[in-house]
Amino acid sequence: MEEKLKAVMILKKAANLGDSSIKKMIQAVGSAEGVLKEKAANLLKIEGIGSQRIHDIHNPAYEAAVEEELCFIRNNAIDCYLYDAPDYPYRLKQCLDGPVLLFGRGNICMTQKNVISIVGTRRATSYGIRFCEELIEMLAPLDPIIVSGFAYGIDITAQRAALNAGLQTIGCLAHGLNQLYPKTHKKYTTAIEENGGFFTDYWSTDLFDRKNFLGRNRIIAGISEATVVIESANKGGSLVTAELAHSYNRDVFAVPGRVTDVYSQGCNMLIKTQKAHVLTTAADLIYMLNWELEEKQQQAQQKQLFVTLDEEEKTIFHFLENNNKELLDHIALHCHMPTFKVASLLLTMELKGVVRPLPGKRFELI
Template sequence: MVEEHNIYEVAITRLPGVGAQLTRLLVSYCGSPKAVFEAPLAKLQKVPGVGPKLLQSIKDNARTTLLQAEEWVKRAEELEVQLLFYTSPKFPDRLKQIPDAPTLLYFRGNANLNQRRIISMVGTRQITTYGQTVTERIVEELKPYNVTIVSGLAYGVDIVAHRAALQAGLPTVGVMASGPETVYPAVHRKYADRMLTQGGLLTENPFGTRPDAPRFPARNRIIAGMSDCTIVVEAAMKSGTLITADIAHSYDKEVMAVPGNITSPVSEGTNHLIKSLKAVAYTSVQDLVELLNWDLQDEAASRKSSKISFDPAEFNKDELKVLQVLQQTREEHMDNLSWKAQVPISLLASVLLGLEFKGVVKALPGKRFILL
């Protein structure tokens, strides 16, 4: 059954001249994508960034865009493609934190895109025997931690990581530069089909989109943005893999790189990342566990008491609000803490610092905080 709200969600992302940031502004001002299409032009004109030219474009293209969106929603239903607007609870929360996040994702599969632990693995298409061995070893080492493996379904490190995850029984998600109906390269379809029942396929591109070269850097930002850490296995000095690592670094995400043979061209990039302090060396899973504080998280989760009592006299009002949220979730991103605790982000940093000094909260990588 075609859902009306899906039609408006798809349509607003296809309006000419309306990018991701403006989409969020319009929805914020009007309340929903449907309300944007039904709003008087005078109201839309008050939205920052909406000038007379764009206003006319929205008016002229609204009907055509809605008709096209309706066809795409019907096709999504036929192909079992989930339409994940950024307000959907299934939309990856980690992606919401990045400034250039997409507003709509097309997803096929059964993976939880908000799983507790998500790791991206990327690398060269010209993978060596060493690179294949290391990639398979990393995935095997991650098995006890119930990790979702994210990669780009490409030749080389990507497909080895996906294949190893399937063999290890871990969910794995392929982020594509094409439309949701197109698997590229086609030779990987047999793995992609298996991933639909043990992970999934994800893209921001609508039906009919070809995997053209300019779309791959955009694809890479999703790979970097939806995970806790990006592990680079092998990479040449000039490669899309290093672009992905740079993107992850710019998002304040953790990056790890596998040290390689200094005579190997596909180890130049990883060795450079480590040398330039843009990545932490990966030599065993313990390096990752310590970097992301998984050991502390597991220790907190294994505590017998599900509730921790605090003496209200020891904390101020805002500190108690934050502690009440962390009592429920144990761990939260700073932005999520702000709205859940109703503490302004401008004040939250000092509140969290105070709680750290009192020994009840610890800062984790990526602006996340855990209750001790």
């Protein structure tokens, strides 16, 4: 396992390789270790992988940098999550640009299906803070994981409210786990690590840069089934996170406000452009995501008369037969198919009268 981790870290260290390119190379060759051993001529056959990128992965300085980072990881109780490992967040696994390697610290458990991200302005108003706190209090009986960016304003409000409600909360950071920003939030780190933890894909040697927030935002958007925006101006990181979530085919919710309020402009724009559902109460989110306070109703009798399914459709059918209502991303992950492929197959199965769509991009057998 450590050799695989080292190989991934060497590829990650290469200046001209991003997460998507690394995944593409591993998929083509079969393993990260294999990529480092593969002949350059064969790597050049991979679409989008040029000679400069191949040259970069053999920089001898990378191995020393990786050993230094591994030493930091061992000495600071850091968990490593490789993108093809079972403990890697399964929704993030469906994002093409998701980190090939995540670093974590705390007591993170991603087995719960109800995971939402809550983001918003750093200059939250009393209205936004109160709405955020009441939202989480109303959602608490469903035991969701609350994800945010550990920033000022709405982010830390959401994470504090999650702790107060006894919920797991995860902070996604824009720097390595040897730093903390903002420093004034250090007082919350122990409680968060005891009831969740922190994720980042930045190394301890990475310099803190405000540009890192863009990379951090893709983790916030990709790790959850839905992103909630509570107060945002017409520009800012919250809107970037919402746009990313929308591009990942995830549900986005926005709290509407008066057109004259600066920190309602971003939310109103998301609603106006139909990139977000209106969120006025927790009931809106529970309905749209099909979260249920009561036990699931008994599965309806399956209608299979005169229906012919191909092998891929049968795979999806049997998965839903055993799991009742499931998310599109969850179906794709467990059926080992790309999300876009599963979406197309589900549409065909819907036309055949085999499945029906539900709010929150869930599906069930008829």
